[in-house]
Amino acid sequence: xxxxELRLIGENCSHYxxxxxxxxAVMRIYEEEGxxxxxxxxxxxxxxxxxxxxxxxxxxxxxxxxx
Numbered sequence: 001x002x003x004x005e006l007r008l009i010g011e012n013c014s015h016y017x018x019x020x021x022x023x024x025a026v027m028r029i030y031e032e033e034g035x036x037x038x039x040x041x042x043x044x045x046x047x048x049x050x051x052x053x054x055x056x057x058x059x060x061x062x063x064x065x066x067x
Contacts, residue, residue: 005062006037012060015052017041 010016019041037043042050058065 001037003036003038005057007035008060009053009056009062010036010038010040013037013040013052013056015040015042015050 016035017040018035019039033039037048037053040048042048042052047053054063054066057063
């Protein structure tokens, strides 16, 4: 997965929920990165824990739809 794909999918995902961290330094990093799968609380670091990633990727044409 590429950074631009994570950002595009995050921006188009209705399940996107921004991570919240107590550390101000960590919060600034996530604020600067903006909306992306990597800043979503549903992202495990390598996959979407609620399986929204593949559906959104297919909906916006990043990957072909599965039949």
